[in-house]
Amino acid sequence: MSGPTRRAFLTSAALSSAALAVSRGGVAHAASDDSALDKPLLALYTGLEAAMRAGKATPFAQRFDALAPSVDGAFDLMTILKVSVGLRWDSMDQATRDRLLQTFRRFTIATYVANFDKFDGERFKIVPGTRDSGSDKIVRTEIVPQTGDPIRLDYVMRQEQGQWRAVDVLLDGSISRVAVQRSDFRKILGGGDAEALITSLRRKISDLSEGALNS
Template sequence: MSVSFRAVGLVLTLPILTLAISPAVTHAVLPVSEDPASASIRSLDNGLTAIMKGGKAMGFAGRAAQIGPVVDQVFDIPAMTRLSVGPAWTSMTEGDKTALIMAFRRSTIAQYAGNFDGWSGEVFTIDPKVETRGSDRLVKTVLKAPKGNPTQLAYRLRQSGGSWRVIDIFYQNSISQLATRRSDFARIVSIGGAKALIAHLDQLSAKAAR
């Protein structure tokens, strides 16, 4: 399967809900060379390119081991987990919260390692215009493959611990990963609580590893 299609597996694993990412307010635009948010996404793109080029020779475990530290650096996994779970998060125990964050991390790494498993000339391009969304920043990228249509990915980043970290991803600049996950996670939690959601995330990890 073409990497350009498998690359969006992280976003499209769950039911699709479309959101606009351009609220009707004025946004500042900063050159990519001056914006640290772009540097975070460049680190991610470089990491993904490396595991694509490693491909089958690295194996799933090797790709997961290599992309794991990049995910930890670029993504705000605790915030993404909390935002994805939604209101139910406040009533969960600290133990369940910790277990969910770890399961969310495993799933994120596994899906990247599973989807980016080969390279045939794909190239990431970062839009030089970085936009602000309140206190957040939006970095747009395009994944171009030798064949097929380009895949557009926009990353919403927020400052955490002195660095810019991803809290949401938009596929084709409109489909919010956070929104799709929140919809699906709410249903799972309402049926089986935190443990059911942990099991669901672990199932996604196992599926990505096949």
Template sequence: MQDSRPSRRLLLGALAAAVPGLALAQAADPRAVVERFHATLIELMRNATQLGARGRYERLRPAMDAAFDLPAMTRIAVGPAWTGIAPDAQARLVQAFSDWTTANYASQFKGFSGESFTTTGEQALQNGDRMVRTTLNRVNDAPVQLNYLLRSGSAGFRIVDVYLTGTISELASRRSEFGALLRDGGAERLVADLQRRTAALLQG
């Protein structure tokens, strides 16, 4: 059977131009959010050498802000301690976490060897969140499963967690690490550590 997805996408594109609000609805679609981010990563990888670490960071940052709910991710990564942190310190944590997360992606996706992404499914969860399942296909190695948890907000669906190998929550793995830094020196200790990590990544 012939795949109708390309013609469907063309039809949706034409409708978006003619019907006000449809383009916004497409932007809020969980699968589309992930696939647009993946397209940016592939473009980044293809131009990684020319861009360098700082250039990859600057190219990636708008895509991160569009695809990820970085303030929500900061709250999740900090955990229950978040409510005891002053608002101005919370804002500095969000900034430091956002900078570090972007620099981390820019550091990891620093070359291209024929990689591609495949979206394998989407699941609606009971609380209204969506899980978009994908794989990173590598030419000379096994594929890597990456599942994205998306939550609906004022800007539509955005990513709030990534599950490596399909099951390991990236933010849950950070929580104990961040908790130790908070106990050691409060929010400013964590901010300083994230800033140090970001600076080191951008030197690469």
């Protein structure tokens, strides 16, 4: 997947010289005091590189299963979904919320698998230092292609029960992926209910996986 295409995906779907390369791949991690913050992102990028190296020669479902733990560990999908849905979340019963979360999780993982399906020598870099956003911390990372400009991705990290996970991704340090997603979801919910959103996400999962995942 080319740099411009990945940039479009990250907008709409809406992840130092002292850097030391991780032994398992091209993920670079500069020394810092934020290891608890960096750990889930390091695992995510290691998983993404593995998925890219596996490529389309490896069945989609197999790449999905391999990447799923890294996505689960890096993102607070419940919080992201709740913010994306907005006020309608409060009116949903628990069974509907559970089904929507399960579908949203599969959609999120499938999106990453479909869009990171080819390795072109990219490096993933976690930049040392963080900045505060209220009680959240923002970690800067970069996807560095062999040629061209790096793609900057900042992760808004939130701590729950001692674990840091991302609740948003900021392209170029400012464009919120969750905000873009919230706009998309609310358009669907405005013309229907939770079932309309679930149906839409399931259709996208099937399209992303070219039918390998039915829902």
